[in-house]
Amino acid sequence: MNSTIKKDFFLKPALQLAKELLGCILVHRTDELELSGMIVETEAYMGPDDRAAHSFQNRRTKRTEIMFHEPGFIYTYQMHTHTLINVVCGEIGIPNAILIRALEPVDGIEKMIEFRKNQPISNLTNGPGKLTKALNITMESYGKPIWLPPVYIKEGIKPEHISSGPRIGIENTGEARDYPWRFWITENKFVSR
Template sequence: MYNILPKSFYEQPTLQLAESLLGCLLIKETPEGTASGYIVETEAYLGPEDRAAHSYQNRRTKRTEVMFGEAGFVYTYAMHTHCLVNVVSGPVEKPEAVLIRAVEPYEGIPLMEKRRAKQPRKNWTNGPGKLTKALGITMEDYGHHFTAPPLFLAEGYKPTEIAVGKRVGIENTGEARDYPWRFWVKDNQYVSR
């Protein structure tokens, strides 16, 4: 049913991966059912040299440990009341990641509607905390690999136009806040901003 992306897909440079993820299908299976969406916005975090990355200066904590492993692992973390999901990238011991910022709903529409009750459809998945709620991605997905259920990535479509710009919400990170490491599908209504 799905063409699950192979491990080799994740073994590309982080900025390239952040762009390659656009159009891919993010799928989460839960006891309630399956929900998925096409990735329409990502942000790259280039580890030790990137002041905005959790692994800046090789900061190794219980939270960031998975980032030091091979590419393709799930890195979830809590921010305020939200769970955010990232794809671990970069070579082993070079802790880099790509934040999935927004998806366009694909399957499991009634399930997403229930999870994002009272929200208009365009607000279900147009932000990193919103999409995890809609798809049912939780902190329990941490450390899993994106090549196998219940949380995995599959082939989707190739976007016709990709836009590039500054990352969002990282104001206190010096020059890192201006790096053009955010990628999105141009004119897609589910992009976060």
């Protein structure tokens, strides 16, 4: 009874999904190994009206295309030297997504340490670029469903308290900079900052 999440879990408003993903487990399972961590930090990106979103003003390109499709698919993109992973949400045609910003390591920690060049556990998955490296998630995941292996989300725990605040790394986006659309599990030590 693996508590895999069903597809329609993702069909809900972005801000609600961003909070409900906290405490869920992100898994990368292959034949050889299973790497996983509990989601402890997320950010919502609200398509048409959010200057910080790649899909601002419904910008529809090869990169953002997946966000215009069904919720529950993976939107990955490359940022300098790192891959970042998002979950598409919103109804079809509404290009919203949730960025997964930090995990608390669960399974395969030894392997994660390897992928992360012998960093201490406290520094394995506490950032969006770090967690993809630790779980060996690449651009290959773009457009794949996030309710089925190899990269999928399953049920975890319900956090006691959730905090929210402005998002990170979007200093140059006008008023969108101040929207409190970043969520994290209060007091969790794997939050990115």
